[in-house]
Amino acid sequence: xxxxxxxxxxxxxxxxxxxxxxxxxxxxxxxxxxxxxxxxxxxxxxxxxxxxxxxxxxxxxxxxxxxxxxxxxxxxxxxxxxxxxxxxxxxxxxxxxxxxxxxxxxxxxxxxxxxxxxxxxxxxxxxxxxxxxxxxxxxxxxxxxxxxxxxxxxxxxxxxxxxxxxxxxxxxxxxxxxxxxxxxxxxxxxxxxxxxxxxxxxxxxxxxxxxxxxxxxxxxxxxxxxxxxxxxxxxxxxxxxxxxxxxxxxxxxxxxxxxxxxxxxxxxxxxxxxxxxxxxxxxxxxxxxx
Numbered sequence: 001x002x003x004x005x006x007x008x009x010x011x012x013x014x015x016x017x018x019x020x021x022x023x024x025x026x027x028x029x030x031x032x033x034x035x036x037x038x039x040x041x042x043x044x045x046x047x048x049x050x051x052x053x054x055x056x057x058x059x060x061x062x063x064x065x066x067x068x069x070x071x072x073x074x075x076x077x078x079x080x081x082x083x084x085x086x087x088x089x090x091x092x093x094x095x096x097x098x099x100x101x102x103x104x105x106x107x108x109x110x111x112x113x114x115x116x117x118x119x120x121x122x123x124x125x126x127x128x129x130x131x132x133x134x135x136x137x138x139x140x141x142x143x144x145x146x147x148x149x150x151x152x153x154x155x156x157x158x159x160x161x162x163x164x165x166x167x168x169x170x171x172x173x174x175x176x177x178x179x180x181x182x183x184x185x186x187x188x189x190x191x192x193x194x195x196x197x198x199x200x201x202x203x204x205x206x207x208x209x210x211x212x213x214x215x216x217x218x219x220x221x222x223x224x225x226x227x228x229x230x231x232x233x234x235x236x237x238x239x240x241x242x243x244x245x246x247x248x249x250x251x252x253x254x255x256x257x258x259x260x261x262x263x264x265x266x267x268x269x270x271x272x273x274x275x276x277x278x279x280x281x282x283x284x285x286x287x288x289x290x
Contacts, residue, residue: 028269035263040256052263062264065242066271068154069223072243073275075158076222081214083162084169085207089199091170092177102174105167113164117231120160121147124232147233150240157228157241165221169214176210177203212283219279223272244268 035052039045056062087105091098108116123129124146131143146156180203188194188202226245229235235242235250244264251261 031262032266034259035266037259039259039262041252041258045259048259052260055260056263056267061239061242061247062244062267064239065244065247066267068241069225069243069245069268069271070275072154072158072161072225073219073222075155076161076225077215077218079158080162080166080218081169081211083166084214085173085211087166087170088173088177089203091174098174102167102171105170107167108164109168111164113227114231116160116164117228120163121232124156148237150237153233153237153240157232158222160228160232161222161225165218169218172214173207173210176207180206208283208287212280212287215283216276216280220272220276223275224268244271 034045036047036049037045038048038051087101091101094101111119125131126145126148130146134140134142144152147153184202185198188198224245225243226249229241229243229246230249233241235246244267248261248265248268251257251264253261255261
């Protein structure tokens with residue numbers, strides 16, 4: 001009976017494992033292999049060892065793109081989750097407007113990233129919506145070439161990412177809020193705990209699992225960002241918004257350096273795995289401590 005059950009389980013699992021191996025594992029291992037060749041995209045290639053990775057180590061564009069990618073991810077993770085937590089806390093305390101505002105916050109996530117990028121490219125234009133708004137409210141001195149200034153371009157691109165996915169983070173935090181034991185919250189209210197004290201001592205520890213999920217998802221998504229910098233700046237100005245994903249795209253599809261682009265993709269994969277795993281482990285450790 002036991003062996004029959006195991007055979008049945010295996011029969012159901014094998015199709016999923018086969019699909020996963022065919023579309024995930026095989027391309028992954030094939031890509032890693034190609035990064036050790038001199039392939040330009042055709043069937044002919046020669047094994048060159050670590051030459052592509054040595055070239056990356058000497059390429060200043062790689063180090064700059066890696067820094068931009070990590071900085072972009074840090075900004076997005078901190079601001080997006082901070083705003084998501086703030087909105088979730090407000091919605092939890094205002095049940096009458098919760099449904100309406102939750103829909104409003106989630107609406108940007110329904111838009112295609114390409115469409116969102118094109119919309120914001122107009123808003124960020126020198127004569128676009130953002131500068132017109134500043135001029136209209138008497139803050140014309142703050143008008144700026146947001147995407148044309150290297151000091152603000154990366155943060156402007158990150159703003160689009162934050163705008164699009166803050167509602168998603170808010171929904172996860174709000175779900176955690178709604179699952180909190182009402183008895184505990186009522187007891188805290190009777191003991192006089194309110195405001196910051198209630199949040200720090202009761203709500204924040206109970207939000208630990210939601211924080212782990214939100215930070216991990218937003219970190220992975222922002223490290224792999226592609227559409228926003230491609231459409232808004234195409235890596236400019238002067239490479240100020242170049243990310244690893246853009247370098248992968250340029251080398252594979254436009255630069256004739258297929259193997260080198262694949263090596264950059266492997267670097268991106270390692271970066272995502274290392275940073276997300278380390279962050280997730282630290283947050284899981286925090287969950288166990290609280």
